[in-house]
């Protein structure tokens with residue numbers, strides 16, 4: 404077990420423990436939704452150390468090569484944003500460098516997920532973006548699901564490809580070519596949702612393509628659907644007693 408370097412305030416240590424529990428729980432969602440097999444995939448969440456997200460933040464992620472039924476809050480590992488292990492008894496996920504790169508370069512991102520879900524990974528194998536032909540895609544992705552470059556695991560290559568692809572995109576998901584989906588969110592739960600949704604739309608559009616040509620949605624309609632879903636859907640109505648409280 405590594406020992407936390409001196410200087411982390413108790414509030415940060417408490418946040419780390421809460422994040423370990425959140426990340427461990429969210430890992431169970433990947434096999435639950437059929438997004439991974441064996442030890443494939445991983446989930447992480449940022450731990451903000453200062454008053455706002457920054458380079459001194461930490462991340463909590465799964466240990467490498469451990470099956471999902473063995474993952475517990477205590478088995479989660481803590482790394483800095485260089486991917487260096489700060490606390491944990493096992494080596495961090497082999498995708499830690501990619502997650503850390505995303506957190507370093509996209510401060511608004513609080514959660515990252517990677518899976519090898521079948522249909523999204525099949526689109527990644529073809530290097531083809533999933534076209535935005537469903538209102539559900541307009542809602543969640545604001546357009547096509549983009550493809551990122553082929554990149555070998557183990558250094559900043561995957562992370563750089565994720566950031567370069569998503570930095571100017573509304574999509575929270577990128578299909579890394581020949582590899583599989585990576586998703587981002589304001590927290591790990593949002594990134595897990597994006598991982599579930601990208602597999603769902605990849606499957607639906609694949610099936611549609613088997614039956615014939617898909618029908619595009621006008622960009623103005625995509626924009627309208629995206630704006631509604633992101634800013635209205637699921638929000639508290641303003642004319643109820645609860646909203647007055």
Ligand SMILES: O=C(CO)[C@@H](O)[C@H](O)COP(=O)(O)O
Nearest residue numbers: 442443444445467468496497
């Ligand atoms: O994509 C890869 C390897 O190509 C990884 O996502 C593995 O699928 C999971 O690795 P660990 O998180 O267990 O190190």
